[in-house]
Amino acid sequence: MRSRNLLPAFLLGLAAFVAYAFTAAPDILFGDAGEFQFTLPLAGVGHPTGYPLFHILGWSWERLFGSHPAWGANLFSALWGGVAVGVFFLFSAEALARLLARLKWASGTRWLAGLTTVVFAMNPTLWAQATQAEVYTLHAAFVAAILGAALAVGRSRDAWPLWPLALLLGLGLTHHLTTLFLFPGVILFLLLTRPDLFRFKPIFKALPWFLAPLLLYLYIPLRAPVSPWLYPQLTPERTIPLFENTLAGNLRFILGMGFSSEIGSAPLMQQLATAGQLYLTHFTWAGLALIALGLLALIFEGDWALLLLTGVSFLLLQLFNLFYGIGDIYTYYLPLYLIATVWLGMGLAYGVEWLTRVTSPGLRRWWLILPALILILPAFLFRAYHPQFDRSEDRTARAQWERILAQPLPDDALLVSNDRDEMTPLIYIQQVEGRAPGMLGLFPLLAPTPDWADLNMTLKSALTAGRPVYLIKPMPGVEALYEIEPAGGDVFSVLGPQPAPPDSFEAPYTSDLRWLGVAWSGEPKAGGALDITVYWRTVQQPRAVWRSFLHVVNASGEKVAQAEDHQPGGVYLPSTLWRPGDVIADRFQLTLPADLPPGDYTLLAGFYDPATGGRIAEPLQVAFIHLR
Numbered sequence: 159m160r161s162r163n164l165l166p167a168f169l170l171g172l173a174a175f176v177a178y179a180f181t182a183a184p185d186i187l188f189g190d191a192g193e194f195q196f197t198l199p200l201a202g203v204g205h206p207t208g209y210p211l212f213h214i215l216g217w218s219w220e221r222l223f224g225s226h227p228a229w230g231a232n233l234f235s236a237l238w239g240g241v242a243v244g245v246f247f248l249f250s251a252e253a254l255a256r257l258l259a260r261l262k263w264a265s266g267t268r269w270l271a272g273l274t275t276v277v278f279a280m281n282p283t284l285w286a287q288a289t290q291a292e293v294y295t296l297h298a299a300f301v302a303a304i305l306g307a308a309l310a311v312g313r314s315r316d317a318w319p320l321w322p323l324a325l326l327l328g329l330g331l332t333h334h335l336t337t338l339f340l341f342p343g344v345i346l347f348l349l350l351t352r353p354d355l356f357r358f359k360p361i362f363k364a365l366p367w368f369l370a371p372l373l374l375y376l377y378i379p380l381r382a383p384v385s386p387w388l389y390p391q392l393t394p395e396r397t398i399p400l401f402e403n404t405l406a407g408n409l410r411f412i413l414g415m416g417f418s419s420e421i422g423s424a425p426l427m428q429q430l431a432t433a434g435q436l437y438l439t440h441f442t443w444a445g446l447a448l449i450a451l452g453l454l455a456l457i458f459e460g461d462w463a464l465l466l467l468t469g470v471s472f473l474l475l476q477l478f479n480l481f482y483g484i485g486d487i488y489t490y491y492l493p494l495y496l497i498a499t500v501w502l503g504m505g506l507a508y509g510v511e512w513l514t515r516v517t518s519p520g521l522r523r524w525w526l527i528l529p530a531l532i533l534i535l536p537a538f539l540f541r542a543y544h545p546q547f548d549r550s551e552d553r554t555a556r557a558q559w560e561r562i563l564a565q566p567l568p569d570d571a572l573l574v575s576n577d578r579d580e581m582t583p584l585i586y587i588q589q590v591e592g593r594a595p596g597m598l599g600l601f602p603l604l605a606p607t608p609d610w611a612d613l614n615m616t617l618k619s620a621l622t623a624g625r626p627v628y629l630i631k632p633m634p635g636v637e638a639l640y641e642i643e644p645a646g647g648d649v650f651s652v653l654g655p656q657p658a659p660p661d662s663f664e665a666p667y668t669s670d671l672r673w674l675g676v677a678w679s680g681e682p683k684a685g686g687a688l689d690i691t692v693y694w695r696t697v698q699q700p701r702a703v704w705r706s707f708l709h710v711v712n713a714s715g716e717k718v719a720q721a722e723d724h725q726p727g728g729v730y731l732p733s734t735l736w737r738p739g740d741v742i743a744d745r746f747q748l749t750l751p752a753d754l755p756p757g758d759y760t761l762l763a764g765f766y767d768p769a770t771g772g773r774i775a776e777p778l779q780v781a782f783i784h785l786r
Contacts, residue, residue, distance in 0.1 A: 317355060
């Protein structure tokens with residue numbers, strides 16, 4: 159680290175923090191951000207991998223925000239966003255200094271590093287994460303610090319700079335496990351630049367600096383018992399354990415083994431397309447060209463050590479992202495953007511060098527003005543993504559939950575959503591604000607057991623508790639399997655499973671379904687409207703999403719009318735979520751043609767696979783109507 163770079167690093171970081179803070183969300187949020195808004199001030203444990211360093215530092219920061227912990231947690235991310243920007247300047251200046259030393263001009267180092275840092279500070283993902291309580295800005299700060307510290311060790315002739323690098327690697331692992339992907343690049347870099355460090359004595363002295371921070375993981379078994387959201391109480395006799403405080407349970411939690419099923423869960427070509435689109439969105443074609451030029455600069459100037467440090471880290475992180483199928487994978491690209499932005503800065507430097515070579519060395523200082531054109535990129539990104547940057551008026555989660563809790567709900571209500579992210583504000587309201595303490599939020603995958611595998615199983619589990627059950631939002635299609643009624647606002651009471659119709663019977667349809675009967679209302683006449691419900695019972699869980707149909711045919715078997723095809727259960731309870739014993743009330747609105755002649759007509763019902771258009775089985779005759 160060069161001391162003359164500290165002041166510009168501080169000023170750039172401070173400016174970024176102020177910008178992030180002014181655009182940070184002021185209140186509770188959905189999802190992981192909403193979770194960290196109560197785990198930080200309460201020094202609790204959130205989802206795997208636990209993020210102990212983040213929580214310890216966050217709890218200390220939250221002492222400044224006694225009455226506004228949600229806002230304080232959002233500002234905590236803004237703080238580390240500013241730190242990440244400042245540290246990035248130090249890293250990029252160190253990297254550019256190596257390249258410019260090879261080009262035999264160093265006067266433009268801080269100028270180019272400053273321009274590159276502005277580009278990084280305006281990165282849409284960085285800014286978005288800096289406005290909400292999230293772990294990624296602190297992770298970005300660690301990535302920049304680790305890579306910068308490696309460069310500093312490579313430049314030094316002493317052994318002691320290895321100790322801060324070891325400390326940063328250890329601390330980084332206590333925050334985000336993808337720090338592991340930086341290790342190979344760091345080791346290869348040091349093998350090329352400081353092979354003398356790979357002896358017993360330097361490694362022995364550095365090892366405690368690396369291992370000591372890992373003790374911070376003791377935070378998890380110590381604080382989990384006082385994190386009540388990890389042990390939701392469904393009934394006085396039944397607790398849903400979300401955390402197993404044993405050695406094996408802690409290891410599974412810390413290593414994030416619950417997410418292992420996401421490895422390879424998304425098609426590779428889809429992930430590649432996503433990656434390409436993300437890079438293009440964040441850098442545009444001009445930025446990508448400069449990144450490629452920066453890589454060529456490292457190759458042409460022979461800085462293989464720096465190429466290995468950044469390139470191997472980039473490659474491993476990218477490979478992980480291609481095979482990790484979680485929904486918010488875009489956040490995992492932030493370290494990749496960080497490395498790519500440094501390459502972009504090198505591309506700027508090499509562009510100046512190329513212009514100098516084809517003109518005159520005396521013009522270099524004038525050509526140095528041209529890299530300022532790169533500021534068009536952050537200006538473009540700011541204009542395009544400003545609505546996503548600025549969350550200073552984002553009170554959506556607060557408004558939604560105030561509407562829910564304003565309804566006359568029982569104190570022991572079970573509140574159900576299909577989305578875990580929608581439930582985190584409730585825990586904040588309960589644990590931090592002390593409101594609605596007896597209610598419990600439930601959602602699919604609450605626990606890794608079949609009881610919570612999907613929305614259908616979640617509703618079944620909730621109804622077995624004997625407590626009043628409510629949906630916190632409209633979920634069209636749920637009424638196909640459950641009796642529901644409005645409870646005020648957008649809240650709906652779940653009365654129980656859909657019952658079989660009176661005088662029901664069971665007629666075979668397929669190996670998956672039985673037909674139970676039909677009910678209708680309305681007068682069967684030309685131009686008349688009928689409300690028809692066809693009842694089915696599931697025998698075994700279907701393996702495809704089905705759509706249903708209802709046709710009217712005449713005595714010759716010709717179709718003369720039909721209801722609108724639809725997907726029973728909607729998007730919330732499609733056929734793939736039906737379980738044996740479920741009754742499905744498939745409702746149709748049928749309008750008969752005004753010119754339909756008198757006679758006898760048959761109603762045919764059944765299902766088909768929309769992917770192929772093929773019927774699941776031959777349609778059943780479910781009713782007959784006679785028009786006079």
